Amino acid sequence: MMYLKIFFIACLVLLPAQGLAAEDTYGYPIPGSYESTIIGTPAKLMPELPANINTRQLVLDVFPERKKPSIFFYDEGLRCTFAYQDHKAPLVFLIAGTGSSDRSAKLMVMMKAFYQAGFHVITLPSPTHANFIISASQSRIPGDLTEDAADLYRAMEIAWNQVRGDVEVSSFYLCGYSLGGTQAAFVAKLDEERRIFNFRKVLMIDPAVSLYTSSGRIEGLMKKIPGGPKKEGIFFNKMLSKFSEFYRYGNYVAINDEFLYAIYADKLYSSEETAGLIGLTFRINLAGMIFSSDVMTNSGYVVPKNRVLKITDSLSDYFLVSCHLSFFDYFNEYLFPYFQMRRPGLTKQAFIDSLSIKSIEGYLKTSDKFGVMANENDFILTGEDLKYLQQLFGKRTKIYPRGGHLGNLEYKENIAYMIAFFKQ
């Protein structure tokens, strides 16, 4: 089975690399932007990481007064994972990407890598994750970068207070990927005022330059679905039956890595379909955010206002409705009206502009603590965005020739760069 895997990887490497081979020494093998985003990094190409490290789950009671609806009975506080050294060491805070928890697979790999390199680590869920909305968001309405950064900062302070008696910390670092990377910039800016951590360095991995533009580009991936995103259910069911048939006639032992590689080696899904699947995954994540926020605020957006959901109630219709709402629906009907109500006179354009790192470029330019990692074929960024990042951060911008969105995050060379950046 291992040989098969290597064979598939070899196929992936060899096919397109012929043209590039001369000028390109970067070893991440998957050429397609969408494919790398879905496949990620093959296990063989990840760094060797320790199987067991000292970790502890932190459950933070950020708002002790807050009453939680009974369907979220399992949510006992903001969950963070803390990996600790037994000696004095620097501490890294890691912020997850859109819709991800503190234990997302990517965060766990980064946590182990930083731990191995001698750092303490605390991972945080994304402010768009249900757990964060329920337990750590002041407004319970995620999407405003400045407010989300304040929520993150508060959570970091509480986490730090909970562990500071047990470990010795020499200095603080901050890192986030995807939306978490964008948020890291805003958290660092807040830290310049609050001065609790004095982050020595801040690393943004595959960040969005503008939240609005990038979300729009992800939404755009679903446009090529026959009938558009409103027919995502038909699309989902069609993709599933393709998957099932491929399995049935392929004589596979189980649904495992080998099978998943085979899907891509055989090009089961076209480029448009792969893009559609990424868009749909984004929607499914977004659905969790929309539903939790709606229940927490009793806004009557997808759940009837004043309805008290019981543990045995079916949520199936809410799931389907939430999945059919786009980022733009959320933005125009829910997020923007809320902030317009709170900040009279706020125009839509002004709000969109505030959701971009350009809104704090004055600060970012003057600070040399930032570093950026990005991929040339990341579909959430435009060519202009990439140029902007290079202009803004200069030498501290590392751009890889491929990797899609986060596909190469766990690749050993990328992990080595992250660690080297903090150790400089």
Added chain:
Amino acid sequence: MTDIISELSGFNSAQKTHKTIFNLLVIIQLMLALTLSGCAATRENTLAEVPPRHSIEEFKDQRFAEVADPWEGFNRNMYRFNYYFDKYLFLPVVSGYEFITPVFLQERVSGFYNNLGEVRNLTNSLFQLKGRESATTLGRFVTNSTVGLGGLFDPATSFGLERHEQDFGKTLGYWGAGSGPYLVLPIFGPSSLRDTGGLAVDSAITYGIYTAIDPFGNTSNSFAISSGITALEAVDTRHQQSFRYYESGYPFEYYMVRFLYHNKRELESGKHPLAE
């Protein structure tokens, strides 16, 4: 209900049966208490409901990730029960086990039970008349039981004999039985009506073989030994599963788990060409 559960729990001695049934009664009482408390906490609010901005009627699309689930209310209660069972009993025991046992030993324990599981894989490969697969599984069992020191090690895999997971639920599926409604079992977790029946049959076969061989019949402590072996098996099984109820924090986790369980089972059981 009691019958089903006691059949499923795979106990294997007469004395133990009483104890198991007693334990099950406690569990069932707990479940009832949870179910009733769910009912008692009915809508306390007096505010009138207002229809939401978006509802299912406005979308003209196929539903997706759907699985027949007429007992969703019961299943959701059971899902929650398993969460509490894990939290207050099962997982603390498992972490205690992981804490006191060296990793090397944990792997040997898993190997031992996985090797015993080959008996279930073999009987079901045979029920499905899969000659080559049965030979492979038999080869694995013989190799690992001998060269692998009773299953402690797994040389068979390095000889190219791949493991084929089989059970009676898959056998039923292979011969054309539909999965039936989704069912969340206490402690065992996600299942279906068909797979629950399958689990009962597999347990009965294991019990039958065990009784026939009666490996500890000559010792005076056969009850203590067999209870210990069963308990350790339960701990090892949970130790090998990384799934944690509600860990994703995703509000629709129940549907994700249901969808993945159902489709994985349907795919992996496959269908005999005549049963298509």
